[in-house]
Amino acid sequence: MSQSTFQKPAQLAAITRLLAGLDQRSAFYRAKYAGIDLSAIQSWEQFEQLPFTEKADLRDAYPLGLQAVPDEEVVRIHSSSGTTGTPVIIPYTRQDVEDWAEMFARCYAMAGITNTDRIQITPGYGLWTAGIGFQAGAERLGAMAVPMGPGNTDRQLQMMIDLKSTVLCATSSYALLLAEEIQRRGIRERMHLRKGVIGSERWGEEMRSRIARELGVELYDIYGLTEIYGPGIGISCEHACGMHYWDDFVYFEIIDQHTGKHVAEGELGELVITTLRKQGAPLIRYRTHDLTRFIPGPCACGSAFPRIDTIMGRTDDMVKVKGVVIFPALIDEVLHEVEGASSEFQIMIDHIEGHDVMTVFFETVAGTHREGVEAAVRQRCKTRIGLTVVPKAVAIGELPRSEKKTNRVFDNRY
Numbered sequence: 479m480s481q482s483t484f485q486k487p488a489q490l491a492a493i494t495r496l497l498a499g500l501d502q503r504s505a506f507y508r509a510k511y512a513g514i515d516l517s518a519i520q521s522w523e524q525f526e527q528l529p530f531t532e533k534a535d536l537r538d539a540y541p542l543g544l545q546a547v548p549d550e551e552v553v554r555i556h557s558s559s560g561t562t563g564t565p566v567i568i569p570y571t572r573q574d575v576e577d578w579a580e581m582f583a584r585c586y587a588m589a590g591i592t593n594t595d596r597i598q599i600t601p602g603y604g605l606w607t608a609g610i611g612f613q614a615g616a617e618r619l620g621a622m623a624v625p626m627g628p629g630n631t632d633r634q635l636q637m638m639i640d641l642k643s644t645v646l647c648a649t650s651s652y653a654l655l656l657a658e659e660i661q662r663r664g665i666r667e668r669m670h671l672r673k674g675v676i677g678s679e680r681w682g683e684e685m686r687s688r689i690a691r692e693l694g695v696e697l698y699d700i701y702g703l704t705e706i707y708g709p710g711i712g713i714s715c716e717h718a719c720g721m722h723y724w725d726d727f728v729y730f731e732i733i734d735q736h737t738g739k740h741v742a743e744g745e746l747g748e749l750v751i752t753t754l755r756k757q758g759a760p761l762i763r764y765r766t767h768d769l770t771r772f773i774p775g776p777c778a779c780g781s782a783f784p785r786i787d788t789i790m791g792r793t794d795d796m797v798k799v800k801g802v803v804i805f806p807a808l809i810d811e812v813l814h815e816v817e818g819a820s821s822e823f824q825i826m827i828d829h830i831e832g833h834d835v836m837t838v839f840f841e842t843v844a845g846t847h848r849e850g851v852e853a854a855v856r857q858r859c860k861t862r863i864g865l866t867v868v869p870k871a872v873a874i875g876e877l878p879r880s881e882k883k884t885n886r887v888f889d890n891r892y
Contacts (some may be wrong), residue, residue: 481731481740484772484784485522489729492754493525500760504546506539507762526731530738530750531764536705537564544759545569552758557605558704565605566705569758574707575614577755581724582615582710588722588781589673589698589713591645593620596670598643600652601677602628607708612647612675615710621645628652631659642670646695650676650685654821655879657692671695677702677709684814685821699788703768705761706751712786720773720785727755730786731763732772735793746771748793749786767793769805797889799827799836802865806886809838812862816854818846822877829891837868841877 497516501508507516510529519525536544544567545552551571558566570578591597597616601608609627616623624641626634634656637643646653653676660666671693677700690697701721702709712723723730732747733740741747749768753760769792773785791805798804806825813819820841828835838859842851848871855869 481743481772482522483743483774484725484730486725489725489754490522490525493729493752494520496752496754496760497762500546500762504544504760506535506543507546510535526740528763531762533566533705533765533767536566539566540564541567542569546760547571547757555605556607556704556708568705571757574756574758577727578611578707578710579614579618581707581727582611583618584724585675585698585700585710585713586615586619586621586645588715588779589675590696590716591619591621591673591675595644595673596622596624596641597645597647598624598626598634598638598641600626600628600634600646600648600656601709607702607704608677611702611708611710631656635659635663635665638671639665639668644670645673645675646671646693647675650689651879653689653693654685657689658875658879661692666692666694669694673698675700675713684810684819688821701786701789703766705764706753706766707756711751714788715777715779715781717778719777720787722777722781722783722785725784728752729754730772730784732770732786733765735767741771743774744771746787746790769793795887797827797887799834799865802863804836804863804865808863809859809886812855812858813840816851816858818843818851819855819871820874822874823886824877825887827887827889827891834891835868836865837870839870839872839877841874842871844874846871 497519501511501516552569553572554570554575556568599609599612601612603609609625613623613625624637624643626637653674672695674693674695674697676697686697699714699721700709701712706728711728712721714721729752731740731750733750735748746769749766749770751764751766752762769790770786773787777785791807795805796803809823809825813823820843823838823840826837838855842848852869852871856867859865859867
């Protein structure tokens with residue numbers, strides 16, 4: 479099924495320009511599209527016949543097999559973390575860097591951030607795309623960037639107070655850690671924060687509410703991934719009804735993860751991205767494994783840029799327990815519905831005496847009757863998910879906090 483609502487003639491024109499001669503510029507695509515006449519692709523139907531690009535393809539191209547320009551045009555490289563295998567190296571041209579900064583500045587503007595703001599940047603710097611992307615966008619906007627990077631919470635808070643930072647950029651895990659520390663120290667009244675730009679990992683409504691409440695800020699979801707520039711290709715607006723994405727730089731498809739076909743409008747599926755302008759390492763029909771859906775119709779904010787829903791999870795986050803498919807997002811939703819349960823949780827899956835056992839550790843609000851909350855979580859999981867779990871309630875702060883991403887699922891069966 480064609481996703482015509484989200485397809486524009488200008489995007490197809492950009493794709494045909496990108497494909498023209500791509501197999502001559504890139505050994506990667508010369509091999510990938512061997513036998514395909516890229517110059518003959520002039521319609522959406524023809525484009526949708528091109529094979530997907532997978533992360534394994536990018537790893538196989540290590541170190542610089544993705545490069546599609548001469549060496550003298552590459553001004554920077556970035557890389558995925560490589561924690562699950564060979565890292566992916568992405569080369570950037572000067573124009574790529576400029577385009578990324580422009581998209582990021584749009585994100586800040588969408589969040590109501592201006593050149594009078596002071597933006598404290600806590601994501602990491604280096605080969606990872608996060609910190610430098612947040613900084614480049616702030617500089618393009620003309621705001622004051624405070625490039626702290628992760629960690630050293632004492633210094634983070636001191637600089638936040640002394641420099642009167644008005645915007646916090648962080649992963650949701652680190653934003654929660656900072657919020658809890660601010661509350662513990664009783665220094666909320668010394669803060670000047672008004673906005674939070676949060677990315678890098680999925681976070682649920684309960685966590686969002688805690689961070690917003692304890693920091694006293696408006697929160698915005700920012701989206702991106704290393705392979706596609708980095709964070710900054712999309713962001714939520716003040717109405718928090720999905721994320722607008724910059725469709726003059728990237729083309730989105732949403733597919734059924736099993737068939738590879740487009741899903742119906744508004745249906746959940748896997749996000750596939752094609753870069754429209756990227757020079758150093760253009761990507762064609764890249765499977766992100768992020769689960770989302772298109773949101774049809776105009777947004778109340780008035781922006782003409784289309785929207786996808788908040789990322790629901792990843793196809794590779796999925797685990798199967800007793801035949802039931804589980805995503806961390808499902809547990810997050812269950813906890814959000816149970817009074818007394820807080821936002822932080824961990825899932826532990828073991829194989830004991832021939833049976834799979836899933837234990838859900840979750841934090842509870844002070845003064846909560848833990849046995850009652852455990853019973854409610856057990857019942858709600860059975861009703862919502864169709865699985866009997868072992869609920870374990872703990873106090874707030876007992877589960878580990880992270881300065882980066884939080885690992886929610888520990889599968890000990892293998």
